[in-house]
Amino acid sequence: MDRLARSGWARAGDAAAALPAHAGRWLAARTGWTPAGTPAAPGAVAPVPPSALPASVRAELGTIVGVEHVLVEADDRLGRSGGLSYVDLLRRRGAGDLLVPDAVVRPADPGEVGRVLAACAERGVGVVPFGGGTSVVGGVAALRGRFDSVVVLDLDRLDRLVSVDPVSRLAVxxxxxxxxxxxxxxxxxxxTLGHFPQSYERATLGGFAATRSSGQASAGYGRFEDMVAGVRLATPRGDWRLGVAPASAAGPDLKHLVIGSEGAFGVITELTLRVRPKPVLTRYEGFVLDGWAAGVDAVRALTHDGVRGAVTRLSDPQETEVGFELKGGWKTRAVRGYLAARGVREPCLLIVGWEARTAAQLRAKRKATRASLRGAVALGRPVGEAWRHGRFAGPRQRDALMDQGVCVETLETAAHWSKLSELRAAVARALTAELTTAGRRPVVACHVSHTYETGASLYFTVLVPRDPEDPVGQWTRAKEAASAAIRGLGTITHHHAVGVDHAPHLAAEIGQLGVDVLRAVKRELDPEGVLNPGKLLPEDPTAPR
Amino acid sequence: MDRLARSGWARAGDAAAALPAHAGRWLAARTGWTPAGTPAAPGAVAPVPPSALPASVRAELGTIVGVEHVLVEADDRLGRSGGLSYVDLLRRRGAGDLLVPDAVVRPADPGEVGRVLAACAERGVGVVPFGGGTSVVGGVAALRGRFDSVVVLDLDRLDRLVSVDPVSRLAVxxxxxxxxxxxxxxxxxxxTLGHFPQSYERATLGGFAATRSSGQASAGYGRFEDMVAGVRLATPRGDWRLGVAPASAAGPDLKHLVIGSEGAFGVITELTLRVRPKPVLTRYEGFVLDGWAAGVDAVRALTHDGVRGAVTRLSDPQETEVGFELKGGWKTRAVRGYLAARGVREPCLLIVGWEARTAAQLRAKRKATRASLRGAVALGRPVGEAWRHGRFAGPRQRDALMDQGVCVETLETAAHWSKLSELRAAVARALTAELTTAGRRPVVACHVSHTYETGASLYFTVLVPRDPEDPVGQWTRAKEAASAAIRGLGTITHHHAVGVDHAPHLAAEIGQLGVDVLRAVKRELDPEGVLNPGKLLPEDPTAPR
Structure with a gap:
């Protein structure tokens, strides 16, 4: 098993990401940043507390999964202590408290998962389901709830393709x-599944379903929830399977209660997923629109005209600037000159990626997109291919920035088209106000990476010199300000899920009745409340302790 | 208010549908049918029982909605006694027991709906939400559950377009x-909404959402659930609104718990619906494939190639025959000759309807469809337009057939592509075996009207001479045989919903855990259990009585 260092995205053996010199110069000028060390060296965290799992429970779990698959060593437990948010990484670098589980349990199949859950429910042990561990909202934090011990249920041994039905285009x-x-x-x-979120390199299918993930090619392939034709859930009360038909009117669609349930109702053990033939041809191109409003109008038109690429991604002026300066610095001058000569004042980069089975299809798709994009300046393939090449690099860049004293984090939301620009302005204003101090000026950059007929997502990236006195509080307060700004205009999360971080905001979005309904479902499926304590649902003041 | 006669689909003033002579001849030869009268004249039902609604409750409801909107006269109550299934119509013609509600309550707005529900919950009065009253599965049957009285909550006064957001393409x-x-x-x-089920002329938006309806143009516009961007539900515990963004990862998608809830969790009062620009151009054409297998291969290829029409509908050989003989008898000989000359042995009619904003778009769509349909015989526009002209005529034809002693009913299911033909054969076999007697030979016809990447729907139409001794039992037994055949292969209902008829089969499809979850949700939102007793959920043996 891969020993997760998890003081950053990069794995132990990965080449360290470095911050290019030009990027450092830009960052210093733009934000007031000066190079600073990490708060602590990776690994220099507080000592790992001893496991609180009773020996009898450990033995019982060992009889289910095999004693070699109940891990209690410090390294194994540390590697599964929370997710990969900026604050998670700060904690693992010594800033703030780290929640370490009492053991890691590795079942081999759906049956063993169910038996582990039943045993933990009976013994009163919390269970944190764990896939790739890439949550950025506290979704895999080793909270104990009202229990004395908590185990991480690592699903890494459930790694099989069970079956393929090529006629129905389904795979289990x-x-x-x-x-x-x-x-x-x-x-x-x-x-192909066609699901390529930024967490692609590490994340698991179960995690995608549990968090309602959405990938970079959602315009072409849909959100992950659109791919789920069936689901198998292990619960403390038994195995539950859903999805006998492509569509049904047999009551509420309970698949949608499992998708997004974040391990609080049960553990997803198998998924029946819609698959598609692998595209033979792909092509990525860059375009520039002048200003945010023109950019949004363009992606809305592409969506309404039905001529988006499988990837359709619009950066606002700030993110376009970050891209030029932080990533593509060597080309910035040439591109800027080219755009200025065409009268573009506020460049907004648009990446479009098409996929097709034949050259004729690809040509037709490109032609239709370009016809809809009349007002855009075409930058051609190099810019598009540069984006594709770096599409999963973001988390590694974050490692490099963190190593040098930058507070760097992202958050996302979504709104209907008519509210999108108001939402972007409100969030940017809130983040900027909260993070600006004497000597620290944040960059708040934003892109639209997921469009729908009725609206789109907004994905914010924040860069600001780290507050060395209170690095966790610096971001936590900014995040709270952004969450407050979102309320009433958009959703608290478009594809990162609720976890711990968004749980206090859930009632504002789905109503108290919504929270009550989720609690009722949890009581039904997980009567002892052992599953993923503190995630999805805000702390229940009426729960027995 | 329209006084619903409801001994058939046709309204009081409508011209009576007649069975053409050629259709009668074919029916006699094919099924053994001989003309017979209706079991009873419309209106000749058992006397309407007096209202059991206590005067104090009636007065209280009157203070909420106005006394003139609490109807207790026999005609008003009779007009809202159940839906429009074949068995419902038989009951209204005097065969079998008719459930008559104690009053009809007509609130003016969502607030009044909520207050009516709260009052009924407090007073222990069952509430049956009622839109167009077109349920064919008992969804609006005036069952009392454990209560002494039951009212129909007629939503006909909630008839407003509240707002339109043209930028987001949303309407409330x-x-x-x-x-x-x-x-x-x-x-x-x-x-346009683009939702055109066969119940189009009468059905309401709330009913579409409550039953997970799917329309004839689902290939172009999606199922009704795909159009629901937001929902407002009145419950005995208060008002609940969902849908702030086009997509979200804020936990399970609770909209999908309301859609398909069939009035058992609350009453849908408002919907935020995705709308689309009205198409300027439409064109319908007919094609013929030779045999069921070739037909299914063709519609699957159209679906996988992404070149379906907005309407894409394949009849099996039996339904193609029924269409020729029962509806288009005057043309049958010419078409049959044309097909025979082209070597077609088992004609399966395929209707494709395209919609577009420009002539070029329409041309491109037709070209793409026809390229995918290489093996088909094109019958051109007249056949396509004939289908479009008669697309909502089915229920009126049923009236004519019922009037002359024919048992005529439909049922639907859906399955993944790899199981579709097995499912069709199993259901046809079960229906045929159950309905065949000395002198009665059923016609079991089927079509695919909704396709998905992973599968398709099957819609069966059954015609057989009515059993004059036990007309209700004749169909009820056949339906049970079909439901048993569906189990394990497909869904118990693709777009007709659960109602009373499918409730006993729900656990087999969604598991006992699924039923338990639905009960938990109902307990949370409708603690007294007054909402639509006996629908969606099978009778709860543990419920207080």
Missing amino acids: LQAGVTAPRAEELLGRHGF | LQAGVTAPRAEELLGRHGF
Whole structure:
């Protein structure tokens, strides 16, 4: 098993990401940043507390999964202590408290998952389901709830492609399969899932379903929830399977109660997923629109005209600037000159990626997109391919920035088209106000990476010199300000899920009745409340303690 | 208010549908049918029982909605006694017991709906939400559950277009708006909903959402659930609103718990619906494939190639025969000759309807469809337009057939592509075996009217001479046989909903855990259990009585 260092995105053996010199110069001028060390060296965290798991429970779990799959060593537990948010990484670097589970349990199959849950429910042990551990909202934090001990249920051994139905274009995969592995397994049958979120390299299918993930190619392939044709959930009360038909009117669609349930109702063990033939041809191009309003009008028109690429991604002027300066610095001058000569004052970069099975299809798609994009300046393939090349690099860049004293984090929301610009302005204003101090000026950059007929997502990236006195509080307060700004205009989360961080905001979005309904479902499926304590649902003041 | 005669689909003033002579000849030869009278004349039902609603409750409801909107006269109550299934119509013609509500309550707005529900919960009065009353699964049957009285909550006064957001392509409409009225109201803004089920002429938006309806143009516009961007639900515990963004990862999608809830969790009062610009151009054409297998291969290829029409509908050989003989008898000989000359042995009619904003778009769509349909015989526009002309005529034809002693009913299911033909054969076999007697030979016809990437629907129409001794039992037993055949292969209902008829089969499809979850949600939102007793959920053996 991979020993997760988890003081950053990069794995132990990965080459360290470095901050290019030009990027450092820009960052210093733009934000007031000066190079600073990490708050602590990776690994220099507080001592790992001893496991509180009773020996009898450990033995019982060992009889279910095999004693070698109940891990209690410090390294194993530390590697599964929370997710990969900026604050998670700060904690693992010594800033703030780290929640360490009492053991890691690795079941081999859906049956063992169910038996582990039943045992933990009976013994009163909290269970944190764990896939790739890439949550950025506290979704895998080792909270104990009202229990004395908590185990991480690592699904890494549920790594099989169970079956493929090529006629129906369906594949059954186990929940612990990572996204790259799923593409490899499906690719042997000529299929792709088409789900490529930024967490792609590490995240698992079960996690995608549990968090309502959405990938960079959602315009072409849909959100992950659109791919889920069926689901198998292990609960303390038994196994639950859903999804006998492509569509049904047999009451409420309970799949949608499992998707997004974040391990609070049960553990997803298998998914029946819609797959598609692998595209033979892909092409990425860059375009520039002048100003945010023109950019949004363009992506809305592409969406309404039905001529988006599989990837359709619009950066606002700030993110376009960050992209030029932080990533593509060597080309910035040439591109800026080219755009200025065409009268573009506030460049907004638009990346469009098409996929097709034949050259004629690809040509037709490009032609239709370009016809809708009349007002845009075409930057051609190099810019598009540069984006594709770096599409999963963001988390590694964050490592490099963190290493040098930058507070760097992202958050996302979504709104209907008529409210999108108001929402962007409100969030940017809130973040800027909260993070600006004497000597620190934040960059708040934003892009639209997911569009729908009725609206779109907004994904914010924030860069600001880290507050060395209170690095966790610096971001936590900014995040709270952004969450307050979102309320009433958009959703608290478009694809990062609720976890711990958004739980206090859930009632404002789905109503107190909504929270009550979720609690009722949880009581029904997880009567003892052992599953993923403190995630999804805000702390229940009436729960027994 | 329209006084609903409801001994058939036709309204009081409508011209009576007649069975053409050629159709009668074919029916006699094919099924053994001989003309017979209706079991009883419309209106000749058992006397309407007196209202059991206590005077104090009636007065209280009157203070909420106005005394003139609490109806207790026999005609008003009779007109809202159940839906429009074959068995419902038989009951209203004197065969079998008719459940008559104790009053009809007509609130004016969402606030009044909520107050009516609170009052009924407090007083222990069952409430049956009622839109167009077109349920064919008992969804509006006036069951009392454990209560002494039951009222029908008629939503006909919630008939407003509340707002339109043209940028986001969203419209807020009240639940009692009928489908034709919605098209009229939206049409003034240049929009269409694109939802055209066979119940179109009468059904309401709230009913579409409550039953997970799917329309004839689902290939172009999606199922009704795909159009629901937001929902407002009145419950005995208060008002609940969902849908702030086009997509969200804020936990399970609770909209999907309200859609398909069939009035058992609350009453849908408003819907925020995705709308689209009205198409300027439409064109319908007919094609013929040779045999069921070739037909299914063709519609699957159209779906996988992404070149379906907005309407894409394949009849099996039996339904193609029924269409030729029962509806288009005057042309049958010519068409049969044309097909025979082209070597077609088992004609399966395929209707494709395209919609577009420009002639070039329409041309491109037709070209793409026809390229995918290489093996089909093109019958051109007349056949396509004939289908379009008669697309809502089915229920009126049923009236004519019922009037002359034919048992005529439909049922639907859906399955993944790899199981579709097995499912069709199993259901046809079960229906045929159950309905065949000395002198009665059923016609079991089937079509695919909704396709998905992973599968399709099957819609069966059954014609057989009515058993004069036990007309209700004749169909009830056949339906049970079909439901048993569906189990494990497909869904118990693709777009007719659960109602009373499918409730006993729900656990087999969604598991006992699924039923338990639905009960938990109902307990949370409707603690007294007054809402639509006996629908969606099978009778709860543990419920207090």
